[in-house]
Amino acid sequence: MTVDVRALDPADFDQWYGVVDRVFGAVPEDPELEEFWRTVIDPARCLAAYEGPAVVGTTQTFALPMSVPGGGFVATGAVSAVGVAATHRRRGILTSMMRSQLEALREEGVPLAVLTASEPGIYGRYGFGLATQQLSLEIDSSRVRVEVPEGAEDVTLRYASPAEAASVCEAVYGRAVGTRAGMFLRTPGWERHPLLDPVGMRDGGSPAQCVLASRGGEVVGYVRFHTKPMWDAAGPKGVVTLRDINADSPAVYGALWRFLCDIDLMSTVQAGNRPVDDPLLHLVSDVRRCGVRVRDGLYVRLVDVGALASRTYAAPVDVVFDVSDAFCGWNAGRWRLSGDGKGAVCSRTADPADVALSVRDLGAAFLGGVSLSSLAAAGRVRELRVGALTEAATAFATPLAPWLPHGF
The missing domain is CATH 3.40.630.30 (Gcn5-related N-acetyltransferase (GNAT))
Known part of the structure; x- marks a missing residue:
């Protein structure tokens, strides 16, 4: 059939x-x-x-x-x-x-499609490019100290029911969501996602716990986590597993991480999905004892190359891309991108091309976490006008690495 x-x-x-x-x-x-x-x-x-x-x-x-x-x-x-x-x-x-x-x-x-891949080798053929990465950490909290920024001593921490604290946690997330590319604005129903707590996903740990950080009576951060008590002949060696953490300032962020690494009877803190430029890497006393690993995160596909006009650029750019797209032929051809920190336009053009690349590699660079120059060094992007590649790569860069904080 x-x-x-x-x-x-x-x-x-x-x-x-x-x-x-x-x-x-x-x-x-x-x-x-x-x-x-x-x-x-x-x-x-x-x-x-x-x-x-x-x-x-x-x-x-x-x-x-x-x-x-x-x-x-x-x-x-x-x-x-x-x-x-x-x-x-x-x-x-x-x-x-x-x-x-x-x-x-x-x-x-x-104009955009995104996905996370169960097998990374599948989706490149359909024009999806790897646009973000994520860190996992396994911190030896018995030997690693968190050196908190100035102001952390003014932060008050308290336990709260995850369900009862959900609205204030969502408010903190809402203030953070626009600071990095690659984060989702949670539409109705998705506010439940961070509260899901099935027993099978705890790896033997506790039900989800929540600690709120306050300053001046206002909630300015939170952390949700599990604890798993474990013992050996030498004593306690429990594990803390981070679910999610958000904070309005460096001092609050440091205070929450110090709390996680100081919980009694725990000797390891695990975090499965953090941005590659997580400030924690600069707060820990010994990064070698943090078990840092990197893996692929979000894959981006430009359904419409004109989506390049939906973002701003770190430096003025005026470049013509010759885009190949065998899967979605409507994207193939030359596109002129002109923009700066205030906005951009992107439309078809008959002008000579400055840079040639596939829609897959354009998707990889779209959020600013993958450099066009790096892709060129891998032979996947070609410079056709001298200086155009540096101009484009500089413009696409972002101050913070893009990051997908949760799956879908």
Whole structure:
């Protein structure tokens, strides 16, 4: 039978969701997680690959505005739940679904698509470029000190119920979300995401705990975490696992990290997703004992190259890009980008090209975390006018590394 990729029939949502579960391992999902995902997934934004009445492939997008350099937010299709039944691999189903999804986003007027990859080697062929990275840390808190900035002693810390503190924590997150590119503005329903606390995701640790940081009676930071008591013959060696942390100032941030590293009976602090330029790296007394590792984060795809006009630039730029895009042909050709710290315009042009690159590499550089010069050194970007590459690379750079704080 032939396979047809089309919009999901809402009556088939349970079947569609079951295929997603099977593709990702067939382990029954925690009821709390399943209820959340069923709440935020919009069946109208789901695509299915049908073989007769059977769903054999899945994908969907969340409509999540994403922060871009300059502090603005851009309509973004956050691609998720991508999978093909193991019985139907290598038949072009994934390619058909990705093409249909990108075409749907274009028709909707959404200029960006993003995703996190279960396997990094899959999505480059569809024009997604690695745009952010993330750090994981395993801090030996029995030997590492956190040297807090001036003003940290004025910060008051107190425990609070995660649920009861949710609104004040969201207010702190809301103040932080525009400071880095790559962060999502949480739309209705997504404020529940940081509160999810299924037992299976605690790795034997405690229910989620929350500590609020206040100054002058106002909540100016928070941290959510788990603790896992452990012992050996020498005594306690418990583990603190960070869920998320946000603060309005360096002093507050330092005070919260010092707290995490000073909890009684704990000797290790684990953090699974931090920005690559996390200030913590400059607060710890011994970075070698922090077990720092780097891995891939967010992949960005320009559905419309004109999205380059949605961000600002660190230096004046006037460059013509010759963009190749074999998957979404409407992007292929020459585009002139002119902009600075106040704004930008990007439109098609017949002028000679200054820099040649693929839409994948343009997506990688879009948020400012990947240098066009670095991509050129890898042979993936070509300078056609002397000086154009440095001009573009300088303009695309951002003061803070882009970062995706949570999955989707």
